[in-house]
Amino acid sequence: MSTSTRRARERANTRERIIEAALHVLETEGVAALTIRRIATDVEYSAPVVYQHFANKDALVLELVAHGHRLMLSEFRRAAQEPDTDRRMTRIASQYVRFAGEHPHLFQVMNDPMVDADERRRVAEPVIDVLKELLTTWSAAHDVVLAEFDQACEILWGTLYGIASLSYLGSVGNDRARYLAEQALRTILLGWRTETPANGRPASS
Amino acid sequence: MSTSTRRARERANTRERIIEAALHVLETEGVAALTIRRIATDVEYSAPVVYQHFANKDALVLELVAHGHRLMLSEFRRAAQEPDTDRRMTRIASQYVRFAGEHPHLFQVMNDPMVDADERRRVAEPVIDVLKELLTTWSAAHDVVLAEFDQACEILWGTLYGIASLSYLGSVGNDRARYLAEQALRTILLGWRTETPANGRPASS
DNA sequence: ACCCCTTCCTAACGTGGTTAGATTTCCTAA
């Protein structure tokens, strides 16, 4: 009996090693170097072995995308410890852009249109949930009632992604992009506060 | 003498046909179908002929990217005819996202990290210039002095790109993304106006 | 000792970008 569990353990282990090798290649050499044969070589196996652990390359890449989102999530949680509600929001913005700068190739596959849209949305969900949570506490702290909460989240998320992309697409440096993201977030939040003069209905026309 | 000019004309003509064929394949079947052999077949040539007109595939794709930006530019100019300065800004936002929705594959290559960053910036410049122009007239119309004009533009550009990406990455539908872009723009512009109470210094701390 | 299942490898297929070399086409100049 124990042999089968050991084999399962070994299987899981090599699977993990494949993911780690793939991640290492991706982060250090970019998406162009991320080939099945290269990964197989790095884990000292032949190429077909990879297909015993992943249905195809996309499945493996999806694993990297999921890893990337877990990593981003953990950094978000760290940034979310900031007590001040306003600074907390800008720190999230800054952190998001920093992530894109520190893990450009990972960020690239995390937002690659080639990976299945549903899967991408699924693995990104926890990260977005943090953003939702933060926005909730922020709006509560400022007595702001967002008429369309989900819409506000999507705007925030899209804005962060866009400005981070400015950096990783080479339009601006990462430091500047981080600053831009903070400013953009500040401006948007300011807008939402002033849209709510005293009552709870933001201007929507 | 006229034969050489005719040959040059024919050369330019097939070059143009190649670009058109490539564009057609890209728009109708997506980036995965955009192969040299496929394009060559469509223009009724063999594959190597393409290399007499373009150094490599990237050079051809860059031409498509340039075309895409020219197309976007023309649509921007049309949207910029709106007389009302505020509505003009939101229309640009809406138009940008609509473009991404109507030309998803073109939009994709226009923002593909694989194409050279400098070239991409270069061909995108005229479009951004329109945005700059519009923002200039907007701020003049509202007596708003942006302390960091370029920064404001980059924020706008990044925001639009991010929200358009929300659509073409499949997070939200295009109609909704268009609405989000309008709202985001409105909010940001509102923020910039309220950041400038009467004097010309926006809050920067 | 035999068998079978899992694991692994080599070899191959099809498709992609790209290049070399031969072949055809067509102008030019004797």
Added chain:
DNA sequence: TTAGGAAATCTAACCACGTTAGGAAGGGGT
């Protein structure tokens, strides 16, 4: 009119990729 040569074009091939087929090897259970 024809011989020479340059331009244009094709076929065949190269290499790398994702992926699959088929067989060898190894160890566990009967």
